[in-house]
Amino acid sequence: MIYNSLIMNGILSLTPERMQEQAADFLAHPHLFLSGPASSGKTSAALLRLHQILTSDFNSRTLVLVPQRSLGEPYQSFLRNVNLPSSHQVSVQTMSSIVRRMIALFWPLIASHQVFRHPFEPPRFLTLETAQYYMAQIADPLIDRGHFATITLTRNRLFSQLLDNLNKSAIVGFPHTELARRLKSAWNGDQSQLTVYDDVQLAVNAFREFCLEHNLLDYSLQVELFREIVWPNETFQRYFQNQYQHLIYDNAEEDPPYVHDIVRSWIKNLQSSLIILDEEGGLHSFLGADPVSAANLVFDSTTHIRFKQNYVSPPPIKALLGYLQSSQTQKLPHSTISQALIITSKQPRFFPELLQSVSQEIADLILNGTTAEQIVVLSPFLSDPLVFELSRRLSKAGIPTQTLRPSLALKSNPHIQTILTLASLAHPDWNQPPDLYQAQFALSTAIPKLDPLRARLILDQTAPNKSVTSLPPIASLPNEVVERIPTEVLGQFEKLRLWLSSVDPSEPLDYFISRLFSELLAQPGYGFADVQEAGEHTARLIQSYQKFKRPVAADQGADAAYLGREYYKSLNQGLLSALYLPDEEIVGEPGVLIAPVLTFLMQNRAVEHQFWLNLGSKGWYERLEQPLTHPYVLNRQWQPGKKWTTDDELALGRFNLERTLIGLLRRCRGQVHLCTSDYSEAGIEEKGLLLTWAQNLFRSALREEESD
Template identity: 30%
Template sequence: MTDVLVELTPAQEAAIAAEQTSFLLGSAGTGKTFALQQRLLRLLQAGEPAYTLLVIVAEPDQAQGYLDAVHQSGLGSYADLKISTYNQMAMEMVKLFWPLVARSAGFERPYHPPTFLSYDLAQLLMWHIITPMLNEGAFADLRLRPQQIVSQLLDTLNRAALNSLSLGDAIERQVRTWAGEPERIRHLNEAADAARQFRATCLRDSLLDLSLAIEVFDTQVVQHPEFHKYFSERFRHLIVDNIEEQTPAGQNFVVELMDETVTTAVAYDAAGGYKRFLAADPLGANTFRSLSAYAFDFKESFITSTPLTHLANLVENQLMFTNKPFAEAQTAVLGTVGGRYRREMVIQLAEALVEMMAEHDLHSSEIAIIAPYLDGALRYMLGNALRDAGLPYYLLRRRSSPRDEPRVRAWLTWLALAHPDWGLPPSRYDMAEALTLSIHGLDPARAELLAEWLYQPETAHLLPISELPERIESRIGMDFVGLYEEIRLWLAGQDGSDSIDLFLHSLFTLLSERRFQPEPDVAGAAVCDWLVQAATRLRQSAEAIGLATPAAVGYAFIDGINQGLVTANPPELGDPPDPNGIMISTIYGYLLAGSPVRVQVWLETAATGWWDIPNQPLSNAFVLAQSYDPGQPWTMDNDFQIRNQLLSRIVRGLTARCSDGILLATSDLDRRGVRQDGPLWRALQAVR
């Protein structure tokens, strides 16, 4: 392709034009993805039908860059262009080839169409399985909330499949490699029982969670001759971005296809592999260099600078005992802000950003605030401080627990009150919170009075306003009392025949009227939309996962959210996100989906959260990696080494996505009042 408006490097030009199989290696910001996008355009310009092209990306969000490139090129129709993640393709192909593989995969009713379980539905099914186990004393003395047990059990299933391990092999690895207290073996065996029950339920009822879909695709579909006929007659060119973020199952899939395509191009981020907790295998991805006819090294960064590279070297030297140049690291640090408490840190940060933007002609969209965690209190403080400073912002979120959002709790409160037979009576606190969020201008104190006098939590019964003493009514205000009564009468008029999604839609219609909310309730609409979609998915899959009555569906819906089950598609809260605002993200959220920026803020730099790995006693991601020797126990030394290695990669990845420098922001004390002095803070001692 010759009409590209930017000057290409020799490595990019060669990679764009390469025939057969090619391997693109380089750090983030060296132009690998751009080269793959231009390669795609070159194929289309040469007359290759979009129908014959397959692009595999590591994250769904990464597809947009390829679509934008094709759209802006003006090359014509590309509706048939296939851009997918490995997991998405596995789901689609299992559905397409179901009649050919269901019986051999072990499903008891292969003639029964499959039901695909989203992550939230898989959690509900696992919750249904472990509840009787918990009641009988399983997982006793394990310091985990029930929701954490559910997520770790699903993690084990998913990691087994994504590492091309059988469930039995994965369970055996967990037990054989455990080198700690013997009591944990009992917990691992209980986890194995739950995982086997979950898998047996799926095979009996034709349910496909992510783990089973991947296993069926990896062991059945990809090995079937009809699949290879289908693939070779449709796809002629394969493009794979971020192969280091692919799992062994995904990498095996690409290897299987390389011999069947006319051309294959694979890109590898040299410092990547951030999805190791999700079974990514950066070590296994190295083999693609030897499997490819051509290899191209991308060494020139379009983003970062020598001082930032030296800053990454400094941290790596401290953590991994290397000896890389770091003389210019000091100039990569733009400053340090802080305070004794988090609130002081956040206020100083907002002031520093305003000053920096004015001095350096910096736009808000050129700044990213990156933190190891974003709890509700920190999000609240950041949001207030940035708004007070007049700085637009948006949250880049991947997973969240809907229970943490007050509006979600409010909607569930009204749902439970309309269905007292479900046996989930809200507390008085829940009732007061729901009133505050549903009636504009009603403050928590008066809402609490209404809940105290007119709500009976034992029976989930709302009393009429005739029961309210006149002195209390005058304290609350007649207008607010009247709106309460309108909600009570509306709830009393519900006969329970509507499905949850229809009920929630009708409730939103009522509460969005001007007497309840004078201004459009954008956040309420987003929460309602998310709840309606979640309820619809549950209703459509209820029978398949064993929820036979409306009451059982309702109970599972409310109880699942209240127990803290998480969602991969959290609702948008507050005002619509401003894409031109400051990005606020967790570390891995930014590394996997964030755009390069001029300035990064490393928030809570002294926190151990930068160095921590998830506490997962029931699912060790590193032991379940296909490349790990199951004959070797997992020791404290392994744990210490992997933490240092991951932090080194994190810093390398962050600095590769930054051009001007880093602003360090930290507080002396963490949210619990404990003094902070984490490994990253110590590694940066020479430059802070």
């Protein structure tokens, strides 16, 4: 029995059920479609199957395909611990990473199709951020000429929605030239919006032309090239079929339909395949995930096993789940509800008071034996003040916290802010001087003994117009200023000033940052000395610049000075706002997790206690405002010609809320703590659907009990 072996200890805490053993048997069920709700043991069954493959078919290779990196973690953890020589035969990947690597590897084949203006020159892959950088070059002139005049979006959001349209056309599988027609056909409002869709079409067409002219490959073009040229190619097929003999595809419902098309046409050539579908998933529908298309993969498998168990939820949560998934006419007893959902006896008036009571509740739980890692605090969106305040309060009580949220802005990091400000001071040719506050902050971070007030005294000598173009020599400072600053600090300041003024403007920015760090900031007495985080952040900034530089350096006239200036400008404009390297930034040691709801759900892990904040927020179910695109219209399941109505919008909101609630409850081993205050985090009274639902649930249960 493989699950009794030492190797599997710790991977499956439960003895596998017979159904899981069946799913693991890749010889008996070579092409298996496994579906079920979250926490029903699907991934555990897949790990058993992977172990069987590794121990019985040493020479074959397995691809574990997941829609995003976080969902591959159980497999990576398994492979790290399994210590088998065959473990290197397993590759955990997303389809996006496969597409990109295969386009790079088979670029000469693409070149032979003459799609690009300079087909044999190397491809220039774009990230989301660098694609926005180039989209700005296309869309900015259009905006200046009056296009998109009725749209009130920041330019960055406008660029990202334009790119999103291209991405949707690629992952759904229709020509990008049909975007405006599709969006118009579903539009049900003011006719002026139709002109906006024409503007969208104009911009995306121009962007695509620009990409083909310059060998630029944004995500949409990568997908199209892979689907239309690489995948059907015989040489590629021969290579790819040799690469993998087994496939495990987990959370297929979170992938867009083009991935399902690829998998569908591949299955027949594999020795075994396991497709796993979370029946209540599709959380990433707004990004193009298509659970209906994923479910259709059942027809390409020879066996379908459906798990119905719930290994996680205690009885009260199970009862609540049953209620949610029923017509909700049969009322739940109040005692059951109050065991599953905890509400504070006295609702605080303001949000900070709420955070105080949440911190206290968490401290009490830990005092009573709950481990910090078994507690999560969730909110639809995570603001900096919320994270800061909650972490501070918990840390005061000696409780470690971990924050998990989508990429943080580079500029929000104090070490990076400091470097960038110093870089702009060292490069007057960029003509983008920092403001007084930025320079003051940078100086007091770079020289810890120079407090902000004294830094301001120095800067006041050269910054009459609130922007700082250079640092003053100490010899030019008035006596009354010099007297107020210790000599040692003045010496450090002068050394920094001289160092910055000696910079060669043609030095590449990454070299500049690396030297600034090692020759100055990490030296004794300066702010980065012996601060490990400062080193890590500096390294990330360098990597971020290098990612930017790769495609942009091939532009005509793009010398080091140009690249540095463009990078700095793009950061300032917010185009590169999310250039942190990891997909999601994990900050802190393992402890109480503070995360946005969706990010937590995509971790696929269960915990004992969930604290839900901002209950009244519409963010629990409403989609973001996207006037230039529409994820549900640009979708394979959308009926052509149908109009998107207010009823559709409301139904979508209700559906989103229900799916989120079910997803969270299924990942709860103990209790959910509903946390609400009279005034929300934003300082207003919010009455969203979730709050109303929870209030009605308790009220009707109480009424029922009273009437009994």
